[in-house]
Amino acid sequence: MLEIKNITKRFGDVEAVKNVSITVPDGSFLVLLGPSGCGKTTLLRMLAGLEHPSEGQLIFAGQTVSDGDKNWTVDPAKRNSGLVFQSYALWPHMSVRGNVEWPLKVGQMSKAERIARVDEVLELLDIHQLAERYPNEISGGQQQRVAIARTIAPKPGVLLFDEPLSNLDAKLRVEMRTELMRLHRATGATTVYVTHDQIEAMTMATHVAVMNHGRLQQFGTPNELLESPATSFVATFVGTPPNNMIPVVKNGSGYKVGPKHMPFEPPKQTPESLAMFRAEALHVRCEESSTSLPMELVEMSAIAGRTMVTALRDGLRLTAIVDDAPKVRIGETVHMELPSQPACWFGQDGERLI
Numbered sequence: 021m022l023e024i025k026n027i028t029k030r031f032g033d034v035e036a037v038k039n040v041s042i043t044v045p046d047g048s049f050l051v052l053l054g055p056s057g058c059g060k061t062t063l064l065r066m067l068a069g070l071e072h073p074s075e076g077q078l079i080f081a082g083q084t085v086s087d088g089d090k091n092w093t094v095d096p097a098k099r100n101s102g103l104v105f106q107s108y109a110l111w112p113h114m115s116v117r118g119n120v121e122w123p124l125k126v127g128q129m130s131k132a133e134r135i136a137r138v139d140e141v142l143e144l145l146d147i148h149q150l151a152e153r154y155p156n157e158i159s160g161g162q163q164q165r166v167a168i169a170r171t172i173a174p175k176p177g178v179l180l181f182d183e184p185l186s187n188l189d190a191k192l193r194v195e196m197r198t199e200l201m202r203l204h205r206a207t208g209a210t211t212v213y214v215t216h217d218q219i220e221a222m223t224m225a226t227h228v229a230v231m232n233h234g235r236l237q238q239f240g241t242p243n244e245l246l247e248s249p250a251t252s253f254v255a256t257f258v259g260t261p262p263n264n265m266i267p268v269v270k271n272g273s274g275y276k277v278g279p280k281h282m283p284f285e286p287p288k289q290t291p292e293s294l295a296m297f298r299a300e301a302l303h304v305r306c307e308e309s310s311t312s313l314p315m316e317l318v319e320m321s322a323i324a325g326r327t328m329v330t331a332l333r334d335g336l337r338l339t340a341i342v343d344d345a346p347k348v349r350i351g352e353t354v355h356m357e358l359p360s361q362p363a364c365w366f367g368q369d370g371e372r373l374i
């Protein structure tokens with residue numbers, strides 16, 4: 021098991037990570053997901069041993085590797101983990117083979133074993149043909165593979181990735197995503213992967229920890245996050261397209277969205293709450309109905325044989341996925357029809373109501 025127990029990290033007055041607890045079984049692919057500044061890199065750096073927690077414990081396979089309360093930590097090189105950075109940080113004066121062999125030399129593996137292991141990982145990453153080249157003689161994508169090969173060569177029990185694909189072009193990112201999943205299956209190492217890209221998280225992870233402002237918003241499988249978001253932040257951060265979040269205001273004995281009365285009712289009698297509607301649940305009409313909102317059509321695009329329609333009004337942006345494109349031009353009015361019940365409700369503080 022990999023255990024993150026009540027971890028807090030302060031840099032002076034800044035609380036970068038606030039009392040985060042996450043446990044995953046060995047062999048998991050855990051993604052730390054969140055927007056810039058949410059604390060995910062700081063958490064990963066603590067797992068790598070590059071930062072020390074202010075409070076809490078990190079435990080790899082039953083062994084405490086950092087204890088913020090007792091103020092001690094196991095050296096990065098001695099905690100059976102390997103870190104792959106955004107920048108590849110290869111030694112420029114060493115060949116591909118030399119780079120991958122380096123951590124094995126440091127680990128005092130015998131020459132014969134080193135050669136066999138380097139050949140094995142170069143093969144695994146499909147870069148054996150580049151073994152004698154130098155970093156400046158290979159592409160960025162190939163450098164990334166070398167960096168990964170170098171990290172997995174000593175067989176770490178925990179693999180840590182800090183936005184490893186962010187310097188690659190879109191096509192290569194998709195290819196490397198598949199490669200990393202294959203590698204995860206081949207090595208069986210517990211993997212912790214930091215990204216702000218929710219698609220990357222949802223396709224690769226066995227477990228996702230969504231963070232915002234240093235706090236853990238939700239921890240679960242990709243499906244759990246999609247099916248049952250715990251906060252309005254999670255509901256709008258994960259999923260493609262994101263869920264629609266509509267402010268609903270109490271008005272007399274009923275409820276209004278903008279100027280219009282709506283038949284639905286939040287589970288708690290609050291003056292204002294947020295109703296979540298999935299894009300597939302909205303309909304787009306050319307004429308008004310009792311549960312539709314008149315809005316300006318701002319975008320239309322084809323998506324997997326259907327049409328994604330986005331409309332805007334008074335700062336409210338709604339997205340629907342429909343079978344047929346509405347016969348309306350961009351800039352004209354469409355009527356976004358809401359179903360009679362939202363998928364779920366959130367309070368003004370963003371917490372789930374039911």
Ligand SMILES: Nc1ncnc2c1ncn2[C@@H]1O[C@H](COP(=O)(O)OP(=O)(O)OP(=O)(O)O)[C@@H](O)[C@H]1O
Pocket residue numbers: 031034035036054055056057058059060061062063216
């Ligand atoms: N060494 C440091 N000293 C002071 N503040 C720091 C330090 N490192 C990080 N922070 C602050 O801690 C918070 C979390 O930073 P962190 O890098 O973990 O976020 P992140 O989610 O990884 O962001 P990004 O995706 O932009 O890298 C930020 O407010 C950041 O400014």
